[in-house]
Amino acid sequence: MATLAQNHEEIAARELKPELLEMDGISRASVEAHYKLYQGYVAKRNEILGKLAEVDLSTANQVYSDVRALKIDLTFAIGGVKNHEIYFEHLGGHGGDPSGIFGDLVKRDFGTVADWKADLKATGMGGRGWAWTAYDWDEGRLFNYIGDAQNSFPVWNATPLVALDVYEHAYFIDFGTDRAAYIDAFFNNLDYDVVSDWAQRYGVRP
Numbered sequence: 001m002a003t004l005a006q007n008h009e010e011i012a013a014r015e016l017k018p019e020l021l022e023m024d025g026i027s028r029a030s031v032e033a034h035y036k037l038y039q040g041y042v043a044k045r046n047e048i049l050g051k052l053a054e055v056d057l058s059t060a061n062q063v064y065s066d067v068r069a070l071k072i073d074l075t076f077a078i079g080g081v082k083n084h085e086i087y088f089e090h091l092g093g094h095g096g097d098p099s100g101i102f103g104d105l106v107k108r109d110f111g112t113v114a115d116w117k118a119d120l121k122a123t124g125m126g127g128r129g130w131a132w133t134a135y136d137w138d139e140g141r142l143f144n145y146i147g148d149a150q151n152s153f154p155v156w157n158a159t160p161l162v163a164l165d166v167y168e169h170a171y172f173i174d175f176g177t178d179r180a181a182y183i184d185a186f187f188n189n190l191d192y193d194v195v196s197d198w199a200q201r202y203g204v205r206p
């Protein structure tokens, strides 16, 4: 039987850092509920790869519509995994002004930290699900890119360094409909050392 994705391995959800349960403005209840959603994306990713491995390509053409649905769902699930792994990993800090490599990049590409924050906040207010600060390897600079869902709209050859979740599930417990206040809290809890470590590890040079 000709099948797809035979060699996949299951992944497990990453542990939640203890600092995430003691943030300023973003509550433990909110983080715990949010973490369950992330676990759901991990489970979905594993499940879809398992289903792809069972698709029998020797059957009727209708199989391609199944492949289409599974492949699209896979981008959503894997997007959900990656976006949330960035989100949880770089929260739990104390905000302030970014230092290190990321601070240098922000100042070079946006002028000031305030300008970068204003741009990312506006992007997050306009997006339906995500706003990312990504290093674009072709442009050689940071951009704040917009996302509506877990799988829209990634840009090729750009590496996200900051992932701002603006889905309502990220803030309605703590802020109701006040997304702007949540975004301010997000900045106040960012760990810029983590972000600069990523930039260093990826080889980004200001």
Ligand SMILES: [Fe+2]
Residues within 6 Å of the ligand: 034, 037, 084, 165, 167, 169, 170
């Ligand atoms: Fe989320």
